[in-house]
Amino acid sequence: MSNSKFTRRGVIKTGAGVGAGLALPTIFASRASAFTNEPTGSSVTLGFNVPQTGPYADEGADELRAFELAVEHLNGGGDGGMMNTFSSKALKGNGIMGKKVEYVTGDTQTKSDAARASAKSMIEKDGAVMISGGSSSGVAVAVQGLCQEAGVIFMAGLTHSNDTTGKDKKANGFRHFFNAYMSAAALAPVLEKLYGKDRRAYHLTADYTWGWTQQESIAAATEAVGWETVRNVLTPLAQTDFSSYIAPVLNSGADVLVLNHYGGNMVNSLTNAVQFGLRDKQVNGKNFEIVVPLYSELMAKGAGKNIAGIVGSQNWDWKLEDDGTKAFVKAFGEKYGFPPSQAAQTCYAQTLLYADAVERAGSFNPCDVGAALEGFEFDGLGNGPTSYRAADHQCFKDVLVVRGAENPQDEFHLVEIVEVTPVGQVTYAPDHPMFAGGNLGSCNPGA
Amino acid sequence: MLGLDKKDMTTLLVVAALVLLAPFILNPFPANSAMAQFNAGYPDLMQRFVIFGIFAIGFNILFGLTGYLSFGHAAFLGVGSYSAVWMFKLLSMNVIPAILLSVIVAGLFALVIGFISLRRTGIYFSILTLAFAQMSFNLAYSVLTPITNGETGLQLTLEDPRILGQTATESGGIPVTNLFGIEMRGSETLYFGDWSFQFSAGYYLCAIIMLISFYISVRIFRSPFGLMLRAIKSNKTRMNYTGLNTKPYALAAFVISGMYAGLAGGLLASMDPLAGAERMQWTASGEVVLMTILGGAGTLIGPVLGAGFIKYFENIFSKINESVLHSWFSFLPESVENGAVWVAEHFVGGGWSLTLGLLFMLVVTFLPGGLVEGGQRIIKLFRRRKADDGAEQRAAKSHPAE
Numbered sequence: 001m002s003n004s005k006f007t008r009r010g011v012i013k014t015g016a017g018v019g020a021g022l023a024l025p026t027i028f029a030s031r032a033s034a035f036t037n038e039p040t041g042s043s044v045t046l047g048f049n050v051p052q053t054g055p056y057a058d059e060g061a062d063e064l065r066a067f068e069l070a071v072e073h074l075n076g077g078g079d080g081g082m083m084n085t086f087s088s089k090a091l092k093g094n095g096i097m098g099k100k101v102e103y104v105t106g107d108t109q110t111k112s113d114a115a116r117a118s119a120k121s122m123i124e125k126d127g128a129v130m131i132s133g134g135s136s137s138g139v140a141v142a143v144q145g146l147c148q149e150a151g152v153i154f155m156a157g158l159t160h161s162n163d164t165t166g167k168d169k170k171a172n173g174f175r176h177f178f179n180a181y182m183s184a185a186a187l188a189p190v191l192e193k194l195y196g197k198d199r200r201a202y203h204l205t206a207d208y209t210w211g212w213t214q215q216e217s218i219a220a221a222t223e224a225v226g227w228e229t230v231r232n233v234l235t236p237l238a239q240t241d242f243s244s245y246i247a248p249v250l251n252s253g254a255d256v257l258v259l260n261h262y263g264g265n266m267v268n269s270l271t272n273a274v275q276f277g278l279r280d281k282q283v284n285g286k287n288f289e290i291v292v293p294l295y296s297e298l299m300a301k302g303a304g305k306n307i308a309g310i311v312g313s314q315n316w317d318w319k320l321e322d323d324g325t326k327a328f329v330k331a332f333g334e335k336y337g338f339p340p341s342q343a344a345q346t347c348y349a350q351t352l353l354y355a356d357a358v359e360r361a362g363s364f365n366p367c368d369v370g371a372a373l374e375g376f377e378f379d380g381l382g383n384g385p386t387s388y389r390a391a392d393h394q395c396f397k398d399v400l401v402v403r404g405a406e407n408p409q410d411e412f413h414l415v416e417i418v419e420v421t422p423v424g425q426v427t428y429a430p431d432h433p434m435f436a437g438g439n440l441g442s443c444n445p446g447a
Numbered sequence: 448m449l450g451l452d453k454k455d456m457t458t459l460l461v462v463a464a465l466v467l468l469a470p471f472i473l474n475p476f477p478a479n480s481a482m483a484q485f486n487a488g489y490p491d492l493m494q495r496f497v498i499f500g501i502f503a504i505g506f507n508i509l510f511g512l513t514g515y516l517s518f519g520h521a522a523f524l525g526v527g528s529y530s531a532v533w534m535f536k537l538l539s540m541n542v543i544p545a546i547l548l549s550v551i552v553a554g555l556f557a558l559v560i561g562f563i564s565l566r567r568t569g570i571y572f573s574i575l576t577l578a579f580a581q582m583s584f585n586l587a588y589s590v591l592t593p594i595t596n597g598e599t600g601l602q603l604t605l606e607d608p609r610i611l612g613q614t615a616t617e618s619g620g621i622p623v624t625n626l627f628g629i630e631m632r633g634s635e636t637l638y639f640g641d642w643s644f645q646f647s648a649g650y651y652l653c654a655i656i657m658l659i660s661f662y663i664s665v666r667i668f669r670s671p672f673g674l675m676l677r678a679i680k681s682n683k684t685r686m687n688y689t690g691l692n693t694k695p696y697a698l699a700a701f702v703i704s705g706m707y708a709g710l711a712g713g714l715l716a717s718m719d720p721l722a723g724a725e726r727m728q729w730t731a732s733g734e735v736v737l738m739t740i741l742g743g744a745g746t747l748i749g750p751v752l753g754a755g756f757i758k759y760f761e762n763i764f765s766k767i768n769e770s771v772l773h774s775w776f777s778f779l780p781e782s783v784e785n786g787a788v789w790v791a792e793h794f795v796g797g798g799w800s801l802t803l804g805l806l807f808m809l810v811v812t813f814l815p816g817g818l819v820e821g822g823q824r825i826i827k828l829f830r831r832r833k834a835d836d837g838a839e840q841r842a843a844k845s846h847p848a849e
Contacts, residue, residue: 052765052797060797068770107765107797112600112723114761120491120719121762124645138598142721145602149623149632163599207589208598237588237598439605442619 035365036151036446037127044099047122047131052107056135058298059343066344070351074101081331085324085380090359112142119143123150129364137161137210144173151446153366155350158343162213165394166435171443176395177346180214183293183313184221186399186421197226202254206261207234215260230254242269246276255283258291267302274306297341300414307404314400316345324382349381367443391430399426466654470644477641490647492762494718496755497657498711503738503750504664505707511745513700514680518573519580523553523705525727527712532601532722539612540622542717553709561701587724600723624717649718743817752818760803767795
C-alpha cells in the first residue's frame with residue numbers, strides 16, 4: 001500500500017515538473033460555465049439511476065432498457081419509436097442540439113442514501129446534466145432534492161406518492177408518472193359502478209409515506225361516493241406473511257378489502273387474502289371484493305392467477321391502441337423480445353421530453369429547460385394529450401383502470417383495461433390539501 | 448512527537464499523506480480515457496471514504512480491542528445524522544453545532560444501549576445490539592415519522608426556521624451547509640493536461656476530522672486504558688477474578704465507539720443534508736463489521752482501508768454497465784465479445800455485491816488478518832530479501848542474532 005503510494009506520488013511529482021510548463025495556463029482556471037456540467041464537447045451525458053439490486057430490481061432493469069432505447073432513438077438509431085408520433089417535432093435524431101447522447105447508469109439499491117451517492121457521482125464525476133429513473137417515492141424525493149441543490153434537472157421515473165409533486169416538490173424536478181390522488185380519483189367511480197354505493201372498506205396499508213398518501217387518497221375518494229371506511233391497519237414494510245392481518249377483516253363487517261401495498265408486499269397480501277377465501281365470501285348480502293389501487297405488470301406476474309378480477313389503476317399499458325403506444329411497443333419488442341412495462345414507458349417518455357425541452361429552449365441550462373417543460377402540452381407519447389403543469393411540475397393525462405384477466409392467454413395479458421378515465425376527472429388544484437405544504441422554490445442552475 | 452512512538456508517528460504521517468493527497472492518488476487516469484471509469488477522486492466518494500473510515504475506526508476501538516462484536520453500530524450513525532439534520536433545520540447551516548450535537552446524542556444513545564447490552568457477552572451481546580438497531584430502524588422508518596420523515600428521509604425545506612441562519616437564500620433556494628462561510632460542497636478543480644483533480648472543501652474538513660479521530664484512536668490503542676480493553680478481550684473472567692470490574696471499561700469503549708459513529712453520521716449529513724432510515728438498517732451495521740474485518744480487525748489502519756475498499760466497489764463497480772463492457776471488449780470477435788460481456792456483466796452493475804462477496808471470501812480465507820496482513824506479507828517479502836543479504840554479512844561477523 002505505502003509502496004505504491006510513494007511511487008505514484010513520485011510519478012505525479014515528476015509529472016508536475018514536466019507538465020507545469022505545458023499546463024500552466026489552465027491550472028486552477030475554474031472553467032467558467034453558466035450552469036452545472038454545461039456540455040462543451042460533442043456529446044452530452046445523461047444519468048440513469050435505477051434500482052439494480054433490492055426489491056424493485058426487475059422494474060429497474062426494465063427502466064434501464066427503456067433508457068437505452070430512448071438514447072438509441074435520440075441518436076438516430078433504430079426506427080425512432082415514439083419520436084415519430086410525438087407532437088413536438090424538435091427532435092431530429094441527431095442527439096440533443098447536435099450533441100451525441102451518452103449515458104451513465106447507477107444502482108439506487110432502493111435506498112435514499114445509495115441513490116444520492118450514485119446520483120452525486122454522476123453529477124460530480126461523469127458530468128451528467130440530467131438525472132432520471134428511480135422506482136420508489138422515497139428515492140425519487142431524495143434524488144429530486146439533490147438535483148435541486150446541485151443544479152441539474154431531475155426527470156422522475158416510477159414514483160406514485162403525492163409528495164413527489166406535493167409537499168416535496170422542487171423546481172428542478174418533473175414527474176410524468178401519475179400519483180395516488182389520480183389513482184383514487186380514477187378508481188372511485190369505477191368501484192361505485194361495479195360494487196355499488198353502499199360498501200364498507202377495510203384498508204391494509206404499507207406503513208410508510210407512499211402507503212399513507214395512497215390510503216388517504218383512496219379513503220377520501222371512496223367516501224365521496226358513499227363508501228364507509230371501517231378500519232385502516234398499517235403493516236410493516238418487511239412483512240411477508242399477512243395471514244394475521246387478513247383474519248380480522250372477516251369479523252369487521254367490511255365487504256371490500258383495499259390493499260395499499262406495492263411490489264412484494266402486494267403479491268404476498270393478495271395471495272394470503274385469496275387463500276383465506278375472502279373472494280368467495282358473502283358479507284352484508286354482497287360479494288366480498290378486493291381492490292389493489294396501484295397495479296404493475298411485474299406484480300401481476302408475481303401474484304399469478306390470484307389477481308383475476310381484481311381492480312386497480314395504471315399509468316399506461318402496452319395494450320393501448322394509440323399510435324405512440326404502438327410505435328413504442330414495436331420498437332421495444334423488436335429490441336428486447338417482450339412488451340414494456342409502465343415503468344419503462346414513463347422513463348422513455350421522460351427522456352424524450354427532456355431532450356425535446358432542451359431543443360425547444362435552445363440550451364441545456366436547467367432554468368431554460370424547466371421553463372420549456374412548464375405548461376408544455378404534448379401528445380403522442382402513449383398517454384393521449386398530456387400537459388406538464390407549471391404550478392407543481394406534474395403531468396396531467398388519462399389514467400387507466402384495469403382488472404386482472406380471468407383467463408390470460410399468456411403472461412403479457414395478465415391485466416385488461418376496464419376504463420380510460422379522462423384527464424379532467426383526475427385533475428386537482430395545485431393547493432389541494434393532500435399536496436399542500438410544499439414549495440417549488442426557484443430553479444437552480446448551479447455553478 | 449505528539450506522544451507517539453516512532454512507528455506510530457510513521458503510520459500517522461502515512462495516513463495523513465494518503466488522505467491529504469487523495470485527490471491526486473484516486474484520480475490516476477486522464478479524465479477522458481477509458482480507464483477514467485476507475486477514477487474515484489470525486490468529492491462525494493472521497494468524503495465517503497474518510498467518513499466511513501471514521502466509522503470503522505470507531506468500530507475497531509470496540510471490536511478490535513475488547514472483542515465485543517456489535518451488530519448494531521449503524522443505529523449510532525443514523526442517530527448522528529438525524530441530529531445533524533435537525534440542527535441544520537432549526538439552528539443554522541454551520542456544520543460545527545451539527546457535528547457536536549450528533550456526537551453528543553450518539554454518545555448518550557450508546558450509553559443507554561451499551562448499559563443494557565453489555566450485561567451479556569459473546570453472541571448474546573451481538574444479538575442485543577442487533578435488536579436495538581433494528582428497533583431504532585423501525586422507529587425511524589414508521590413510528591417516529593414526525594421526527595424522521597419515515598422512508599423518504601429527513602430533508603431540509605424552505606420552511607425551516609434556522610434561528611441563527613437564513614431560512615432561504617436571496618435567490619429562493621435552501622442555503623448550503625458551511626463552515627463559517629466556507630461552503631461544504633464548494634470545490635476547486637485543478638486541470639493538468641488531460642488530468643483533472645477536484646479539491647473539495649467538504650472533503651478536507653472530513654479529512655482533517657478523520658486524522659484527528661485516527662490520532663485519538665492511536666492514543667487509545669497505546670494507553671493503559673487500551674491495554675485494559677485488550678485484557679478484556681483476552682480473558683474477561685480472569686480479570687473479574689483479580690477483583691477488577693471490567694464493565695465500566697467496556698462501557699466506555701462502547702460509548703467512545705458510538706460517538707465515533709455519531710461523528711461519522713453527523714459528517715455524512717454535513718456533506719449532504721439528508722438522513723434516511725436505511726442508514727440504521729442491519730445491512731448498514733453489517734457493512735461496518737465487513738469493513739473492519741476486511742481491512743484487519745485490531746489494527747490501526749485496517750478499518751480505514753476496508754472502508755475504502757467497500758465504498759469503492761459500491762460506487763465504482765456498480766456504475767459499469769453493459770455498454771461500457773461492450774466498449775472494453777470491442778476488440779474481440781462479436782460472438783466472443785457477447786460471451787465475455789455476458790459473463791462480466793454479472794460481476795459489475797447490479798452484480799457489484801457479488802464481486803465484493805467473492806473478494807471478501809478470498810481475503811478472509813487467505814488473509815485472515817485482512818488487507819493489512821496482505822500488506823505486511825508483501826513488505827516482509829521485500830524485507831526478507833534484504834535480510835538475506837544482511838544475514839550473510841552478519842554470519843561473517845558471527846554475532847548472535849539478538
